[in-house]
Amino acid sequence: MCGIVGYIGQSAVQEILLSGLEKLEYRGYDSAGIFVVDRMGNSHLFREKGRIAELREVVDFDVPAQMGIGHTRWATHGVPSIANAHPHQSQDGRFTLVHNGVIENFQELKATYLPDVALTGNTDTEIVVNVIAHFAKNDALTTKEIFREALKVVKGSYAFALIDSKDPEILWAAKNKSPLLIGVGTDFHVVASDAMATIQLTDQYVEIHDGEMVQLTNTDFAIETVSGSVINRAPYKATVDAADLEKGMYPYYMLKEIDEQPAVLRRIVQQYQNSAGELEIPNELKQAVQAVDRIHIVACGTSYHAGWLGKHFLEKMAGIPTEVHIASEFSYNPPLITGNPLFVFISQSGETADSRQVLVKIKEWGYPTLTITNVQGSTLSREADHTLLLHAGPEIAVASTKAYTAQISVLAILAATLSEENDFALIHELGIVANAMDSIIAEKEQIAELAEAYLTDKRSAFYIGRGL
Ligand code: GLU
Numbered sequence: 001m002c003g004i005v006g007y008i009g010q011s012a013v014q015e016i017l018l019s020g021l022e023k024l025e026y027r028g029y030d031s032a033g034i035f036v037v038d039r040m041g042n043s044h045l046f047r048e049k050g051r052i053a054e055l056r057e058v059v060d061f062d063v064p065a066q067m068g069i070g071h072t073r074w075a076t077h078g079v080p081s082i083a084n085a086h087p088h089q090s091q092d093g094r095f096t097l098v099h100n101g102v103i104e105n106f107q108e109l110k111a112t113y114l115p116d117v118a119l120t121g122n123t124d125t126e127i128v129v130n131v132i133a134h135f136a137k138n139d140a141l142t143t144k145e146i147f148r149e150a151l152k153v154v155k156g157s158y159a160f161a162l163i164d165s166k167d168p169e170i171l172w173a174a175k176n177k178s179p180l181l182i183g184v185g186t187d188f189h190v191v192a193s194d195a196m197a198t199i200q201l202t203d204q205y206v207e208i209h210d211g212e213m214v215q216l217t218n219t220d221f222a223i224e225t226v227s228g229s230v231i232n233r234a235p236y237k238a239t240v241d242a243a244d245l246e247k248g249m250y251p252y253y254m255l256k257e258i259d260e261q262p263a264v265l266r267r268i269v270q271q272y273q274n275s276a277g278e279l280e281i282p283n284e285l286k287q288a289v290q291a292v293d294r295i296h297i298v299a300c301g302t303s304y305h306a307g308w309l310g311k312h313f314l315e316k317m318a319g320i321p322t323e324v325h326i327a328s329e330f331s332y333n334p335p336l337i338t339g340n341p342l343f344v345f346i347s348q349s350g351e352t353a354d355s356r357q358v359l360v361k362i363k364e365w366g367y368p369t370l371t372i373t374n375v376q377g378s379t380l381s382r383e384a385d386h387t388l389l390l391h392a393g394p395e396i397a398v399a400s401t402k403a404y405t406a407q408i409s410v411l412a413i414l415a416a417t418l419s420e421e422n423d424f425a426l427i428h429e430l431g432i433v434a435n436a437m438d439s440i441i442a443e444k445e446q447i448a449e450l451a452e453a454y455l456t457d458k459r460s461a462f463y464i465g466r467g468l
Contacts, residue, residue, distance in 0.1 A: 002029045002074040004098050004180065005197050006161040008067040008171040009188020009218050014059050017070035020190075020197040021052050028398065029072035030080030034059065035087040035096045036068030037168040043096070047085040067168060069161040071098035077106065078122030088126040090133030091117050094165055097132070099125040100193055101157035101178040109153065128154055132162070144215065147172055151213060151226045157353070161191050174213040174226070179351050179379065182206040182214060182221055184235050189216040195238040196394060204235040207377060236377060240394055247396075254397035259441055261402045264392045265409055265434040269427055271391050272413050279426060281417045285386040288368050289418055292342040295322040298330060298358045302400040303346035303407060310344070310411035312468065318418035327354035331361065345371045346411075348395055348403040350378020359383055372410055374403055388414060405437075 003024030007016045017034045032055045033047030044063050048055040052072070071086035078084040086098045103109070103124035110119075110127050113134040119126050128150065135141065135149040143164045151174055159180035162172040173180060173191045183190035184204040191214070192198045195205050208214055208223065212231060215222045223231040250256040274280040289295075295314055297307035304326055311322040323335055327345075343362045345355050350373035359380060362369055371384035374392050381387040392406040409430060416426040440447070455461060 002100060002193075003072040003197065004070070004100055004159055004161055004191065004193040006069040006098075006171050006173065006191040006216075007188065007198075008169075008190075008216055009185060010066055011188070012061070013065045013068040014061050014063070016190075016198075016201070017068055018052060018056060018059065019200075020192065021070050021072050023197045023199075024072060024194060025052060028074060030075055031082070031085035032070070032072045033085045033087050033098075034068055034070040035089075035098075035163065036063060036065035037163060037165060038063045038065045041165070041168055043093070043165050045087060045089065045096070047082050047087070049080055049082050049085065067163070067171060069096065069098050069163060069171070071100075075123075076102050077124045081121070083121035084123050086123075086125060088121070088123065088129045090129045092133055094136065095129050095132045096163045096165065097125060097129040098161050099128065100159045100180075101176075103128060103154060103158065104156035105154070106156075113153075124156070128158075128160075129162075143167055143170065143172070144213075147174070147213060148226055148228075159193055169217060171216040172214065173208065173216065175208045176210045177353065177356070180208050182208060182216065182223075182235075184221065187218055189218070189221055191216065196240055199238060199240045203238050203240075205238045205377075206233055206235045207382070239376065252397065254399055254401060257395055257397055257402045260393065261405050262434040262437040262441070264402045264406050265430055265437065267391050268406060268409050268413070269430050271389070272410075272417075273427070277427075278424070279413050279417050281388065281414060282386070285370065285388070286417060288386060289318075289320075289342055289370075289414075291340060292320065292368070293339040294341045295320050295344055296335060296337075296341055297322060297324045297344045297346060298327050298355055299324075299346040300327045300352050300354050302404050303348065303352070303355075306404055306407035306411065307344075307346055309408050309468075310346070310415075313412050313415035314418075317412075317415040320418070325358075327352065327358050330354075330358045337365075337367075341367055343367055343369045345369065345380050345384060346373075346407055347371065347378075347380050348374045348390070348392075348400060348407075350375040350380040352380070356380055356383070372407060372414075374406070 005017050005020035007013050013036050031049045032052050035045045046059045087096045089096045106124035106127045113131050117130050132150040135146045157177035159178040160174045179193050183198045183202045185202045190198045247253050272279050299307045307324040314320050314322040369384040370386040371380040372388045373381050374390040390406040392402045395403045
């Protein structure tokens with residue numbers, strides 16, 4: 001799953017799409033492409049394997065286009081190649097589609113609807129765009145109806161952005177289990193898999209929920225469920241600070257994010273302090289947690305490791321037995337659930353697909369849920385009963401640093417606010433930790449020299465300690 005940017009408005013679209021995709025580059029991708037429609041209604045498709053910088057070389061910036069879609073691909077079906085890069089077009093050239101996600105019934109779709117269509121690549125996405133074209137054979141259907149008929153038969157995860165070249169005044173989108181947002185401007189609209197891609201253009205965003213389709217023009221947007229109910233949803237202000245996204249003086253985001261840790265820690269303490277200076281979590285959440293007799297932490301990767309420290313805090317400070325589960329293993333090895341459990345989901349992005357799958361199950365079972373995440377309005381945050389935010393600011397590097405330390409800190413705060421003696425001790429401790437981080441960061445040159453001297457030719461390092 002990688003990135004999507006779509007735009008319909010008044011400005012030259014090529015640069016908007018490319019710089020939007022560049023904002024999502026850090027996620028990793030193997031190929032990229034954009035599709036634009038010019039003022040005369042002519043279509044232009046540009047795709048390249050490799051970096052966006054290479055895509056830039058082949059894009060024609062002189063085409064006067066003000067609507068288009070762009071994509072960075074992380075291959076799931078078919079090798080990284082120009083033929084498999086998105087956008088994908090239907091055989092007749094009418095429809096152009098970008099897609100993040102995985103279509104589960106792609107083989108069945110191909111056999112049912114496309115027995116005579118010669119595909120140019122090996123992606124599930126190319127099958128979907130041709131299924132859309134298949135439904136368009138019925139002249140009586142509008143584009144919306146065509147798109148809807150296709151969505152009804154497509155199974156799997158997707159964020160789609162679609163252009164029907166017969167009607168290039170409209171940009172279409174749909175979402176199921178892959179992130180996608182609408183961005184609202186004064187005389188334009190965008191769709192993006194992450195607000196970060198388009199935050200320079202607008203800070204007003206509207207959520208798209210699973211099973212919804214969207215119609216966008218320069219001036220309007222309309223959301224409907226695939227089954228046809230009209231949805232009214234107001235925009236919210238996205239709080240990503242554009243300055244946070246620039247790596248400034250740093251050669252790598254990871255170095256910037258390591259250095260940000262003391263500031264993040266102090267920000268977290270501030271955010272969780274009440275007017276009396278005590279640590280506090282929302283009362284509703286506090287009551288919900290006090291009613292449980294066991295906590296199940298569900299997470300993946302780095303967040304899973306933070307979960308183990310969370311177990312330590314919750315058992316030692318709050319006296320609540322806590323188990324930690326890897327989200328992707330949960331359905332194969334569900335724990336024995338007794339009494340009144342609480343399920344806690346930890347995810348930097350709030351979009352971790354495996355954790356989300358468990359959350360859906362737990363909600364079906366009717367147990368209370370809490371998400372600890374860095375991203376307000378993310379899927380896991382929206383769908384859980386409660387959310388605690390990390391306040392770490394966007395984490396761009398794939399290797400987690402400040403989000404991890406933020407997770408540990410928020411878990412400690414959660415445990416402390418539940419403990420009998422929720423006093424000022426933890427605030428004091430976290431202050432000491434932030435200062436210690438400052439000192440370590442101040443010595444980073446010396447530490448780099450030591451690492452160079454002792455670690456560069458070693459395969460492993462063992463860190464030995466006890467307890468926290
Ligand atoms: N499944 C699609 C493909 O392999 C989309 C991958 C993505 O999310 O980037 O092309």
